[in-house]
């Protein structure tokens with residue numbers, strides 16, 4: 231078994247290195263490749279072919295990958311009958327055309343090989359489990375990256391993935407408070423607004439400020455912070471406001487938090503549009519020209535790290551205290567858990583990550599306006615939490631992607647008036663999507679009250695247990 | 708003799724017009740088992756709540772190990788409404804939240820079982836080790852506290868061992884039979900490392916055999932953990948069997964106190980329980 235694993239791992243590693251090597255050297259080997267495709271040098275005599283070939287070499291010379299690729303495609307399609315393309319050539323062409331994806335794929339195989347070796351030789355169960363998780367995360371990121379390179383960065387799928395990742399973070403943050411600590415807050419949109427604004431305000435490049443703040447003489451702030459620093463500031467600002475709200479409200483026994491946060495979200499939306507704050511918030515005008523997503527990997531990475539931190543916290547002794555408060559405040563207090571401190575902690579952390587989510591949403595939308603952060607946004611996120619299951623992180627993540635995909639993509643056709651032959655399909659018109667959407671959600675809430683996951687988590691080992699049991703795992707004692 | 712572990716002075720708790728506990732003064736010495744008995748609605752649970760900080764008494768003081776943990780006098784509207792028999796008011800105001808009092812070393816169980824419903828037996832006890840943590844949110848999240856975490860888990864397992872629930876540790880707390888849920892509550896209280904343990908009707912709903920076993924169990928943990936135990940109980944056999952001393956209250960007032968033999972024959976106590984005293 232060990233030898234078998236080692237051999238496979240070695241094969242994987244060799245494959246990976248080969249893939250990475252060929253994609254790296256594909257550019258340099260392209261001229262040679264062109265020669266080999268045309269062994270009789272037909273291009274010499276065929277002027278059309280020569281021109282097509284020259285476009286490729288020109289692109290190479292100028293180091294313009296897009297031009298080279300376009301030229302290459304035309305050259306290959308136009309003279310397919312004259313060119314000799316064997317498997318070796320095919321592979322090298324593929325490596326050139328899909329360079330970044332190949333490197334990513336090679337990386338994946340490399341990680342897979344290392345994890346396999348780990349599982350064969352490492353005696354520490356924790357390290358092996360960690361290895362498998364690293365592998366899964368690599369699969370996810372490489373998969374998303376290759377998708378982005380093949381379907382295009384602006385496709386619907388990529389939009390859904392980006393927004394889904396952001397909503398996943400915001401929903402998990404809300405779940406921390408509502409699902410794990412049992413505090414009902416309705417301020418998510420308000421904290422996201424603060425995050426979005428703080429991010430935008432601090433990250434707009436200095437050169438663009440005059441243009442963005444055209445009605446306010448270029449604005450008050452005349453410096454610009456790096457993207458990640460601005461995102462962290464966005465979280466901190468939201469956390470600070472949460473702390474101020476929690477100071478009086480979380481000391482009360484009854485649950486006034488929902489009312490206080492809802493009111494806060496409404497007020498903050500008006501405040502940010504207030505003309506007097508214009509030099510900072512740009513009044514009721516858009517904020518724009520700040521750094522936005524260059525790749526879908528960015529929101530995935532930021533949201534992923536944040537969700538990982540939340541998950542680690544929930545499984546620490548503090549998370550256990552939060553759950554105790556949710557289950558029974560009086561008993562939790564009798565166990566020495568200070569209700570106010572722990573509620574405040576949960577509230578501030580939840581708001582911090584809502585602020586980070588708001589910053590990501592600003593990057594996604596490329597512009598920020600306070601008007602957009604309405605209570606409806608909070609309800610959307612609350613719905614995601616309920617659909618995914620109160621007290622389930624994986625449920626919130628799953629529900630976020632499903633929700634965003636359904637509302638932005640799968641149900642879009644309902645908004646378009648459709649004519650089949652002479653028959654105009656009834657009901658399909660602008661706005662019908664929201665009707666269907668609401669009905670679906672009502673159905674879920676009525677008949678599926680626990681949500682998709684209840685308060686359980688998705689777990690590999692449980693999945694494996696189920697599979698082995700399904701295959702008559704009883705014999706495997 | 709050393710100072711008492713628990714010392715109540717003129718503790719009075721008034722809800723609106725109802726004086727649930729009226730001028731209760733009592734004390735418990737180190738490693739004693741003391742029972743508080745009285746008919747339904749006498750104010751026993753309310754007395755516990757005054758000691759543990761769930762309620763702030765309207766008037767009176769509580770000392771724990773010589774330290775003033777609760778002290779209050781009628782305030783606001785209660786100044787006019789006050790109907791307690793003790794009319795002298797302490798000057799200082801001392802209020803502690805329940806978690807603070809638990810941290811000082813006073814743990815309790817609840818009459819109407821209050822387990823963490825979504826948690827397993829083990830997790831219920833593990834939560835009770837949170838109060839002595841030295842890690843902060845960051846170190847706990849980043850798993851820099853794994854040594855402490857391991858100690859917490861070991862401690863919780865030891866407590867489950869001590870109450871004999873180790874073999875059901877991974878079951879949902881609420882799926883246990885009644886008697887075991889009560890033991891789990893005790894394990895959870897023990898996990899906070901108390902020196903004074905308050906038990907509110909630990910034998911409620913148990914049959915005579917279970918009750919007798921519980922009595923031995925309570926004496927056992929008292930010895931093993933060198934505890935002082937304050938016990939509310941309606942099962943007289945159990946009370947007479949294990950208590951060193953007994954306090955009896957009726958309508959919030961102390962009507963008798965003494966060793967079990969004295970209480971058994973006290974006419975006031977029999978009247979309180981049976982309504983009339985027949986010779």
Ligand SMILES: Nc1ncnc2c1ncn2[C@@H]1O[C@H](COP(=O)(O)OP(=O)(O)OP(=O)(O)O)[C@@H](O)[C@H]1O
Nearest residue numbers: 722725727745746747748749750751752753754818
């Ligand atoms: N929070 C409260 N508000 C108003 N009245 C209360 C409150 N808590 C207790 N009481 C009243 O105080 C009195 C004493 O109640 P308590 O629960 O202390 O009795 P008990 O001796 O524990 O009785 P039991 O043996 O039934 O448990 C009762 O009349 C009860 O109605």
Ligand SMILES: [Mg+2]
Nearest residue numbers: 751752753818
């Ligand atoms: Mg009671």
